[in-house]
Amino acid sequence: MLEKIKETIDFLKSRGFNSPDAGIILGTGLGGLTEKITNSIEIDYRDIPNFPVSTVKGHEGKLIYGDFGKKKIVAMKGRFHYYEGYGSEQITFPVRVLKYLGIKCLFLSNAAGGLNPDFEIGDIMIITDHINLLPNPLIGQNDDRIGPRFPDMGEAYDSYLINKALMIAQNHGIKVHRGVYLATTGPTFETPAEYRHFRIIGADAVGMSTTPEVITARHMGLPCFAVSIITDLGVEGKIKYTTHETVIQEAAKTEERMTKLMTDLIASL
Numbered sequence: 001m002l003e004k005i006k007e008t009i010d011f012l013k014s015r016g017f018n019s020p021d022a023g024i025i026l027g028t029g030l031g032g033l034t035e036k037i038t039n040s041i042e043i044d045y046r047d048i049p050n051f052p053v054s055t056v057k058g059h060e061g062k063l064i065y066g067d068f069g070k071k072k073i074v075a076m077k078g079r080f081h082y083y084e085g086y087g088s089e090q091i092t093f094p095v096r097v098l099k100y101l102g103i104k105c106l107f108l109s110n111a112a113g114g115l116n117p118d119f120e121i122g123d124i125m126i127i128t129d130h131i132n133l134l135p136n137p138l139i140g141q142n143d144d145r146i147g148p149r150f151p152d153m154g155e156a157y158d159s160y161l162i163n164k165a166l167m168i169a170q171n172h173g174i175k176v177h178r179g180v181y182l183a184t185t186g187p188t189f190e191t192p193a194e195y196r197h198f199r200i201i202g203a204d205a206v207g208m209s210t211t212p213e214v215i216t217a218r219h220m221g222l223p224c225f226a227v228s229i230i231t232d233l234g235v236e237g238k239i240k241y242t243t244h245e246t247v248i249q250e251a252a253k254t255e256e257r258m259t260k261l262m263t264d265l266i267a268s269l
């Protein structure tokens with residue numbers, strides 16, 4: 001895998017992707033943050049050696065490098081999901097590439113269903129921990145040059161970044177929750193019984209992404225910060241008919257607040 005990573009980073013460096021400070025993976029309907037990147041270089045995933053291509057509407061499939069405030073970032077506009085049929089190695093390959101390009105932290109966002117009865121549609125949840133019900137992306141042969149066989153997951157989400165984000169949210173008057181994100185394969189949204197089940201086993205929100213990338217990042221020692229945008233509710237009495245379109249619509253309404261939070265957080269690094 002290291003050879004493939006090297007081939008990809010050589011290509012990206014030749015296109016000007018030099019020493020980024022941070023990486024961002026943007027979730028469904030949340031790609032607008034990339035408009036704040038200046039002096040940007042954009043490359044379609046299909047033009048990047050060894051990159052998979054995103055198949056989901058609302059996930060454009062572009063890698064964008066540039067200035068974000070005073071920092072250099074690389075943003076993934078569009079990510080890869082297990083339900084698209086990709087293997088774990090494909091889903092997580094871009095995270096490996098970002099790490100070897102030199103990022104110091106990984107930021108992620110996703111759209112999720114709220115399970116905590118205190119949540120409302122449009123709320124932001126800072127992820128403090130996760131329950132991974134997707135296949136673990138580290139299953140298979142381990143390359144000890146990249147990370148350990150048995151990585152610790154005691155602090156999958158960086159507590160320093162979480163505390164910083166809480167302060168920033170307070171300063172801007174942005175309401176945020178903290179909570180546990182559960183990742184499931186999808187592509188179906190949950191039955192009411194499944195929502196109840198996920199709540200009982202300790203989750204505050206459910207979605208179909210993020211944990212493979214975070215596990216991969218932690219395997220390489222990369223600190224992670226992630227937020228969920230609550231686009232629908234899996235709470236008894238509040239469950240409504242959900243479609244991909246309603247998820248995109250609700251995520252878009254929260255995008256501005258999420259972007260503000262991420263912008264200040266990255267600036268504070």
Ligand code: HPA
Nearest residue numbers: 111112113189206207208
């Ligand atoms: N379940 C799973 N994934 C999701 C949901 C949901 O309710 N909303 C947005 N992504």
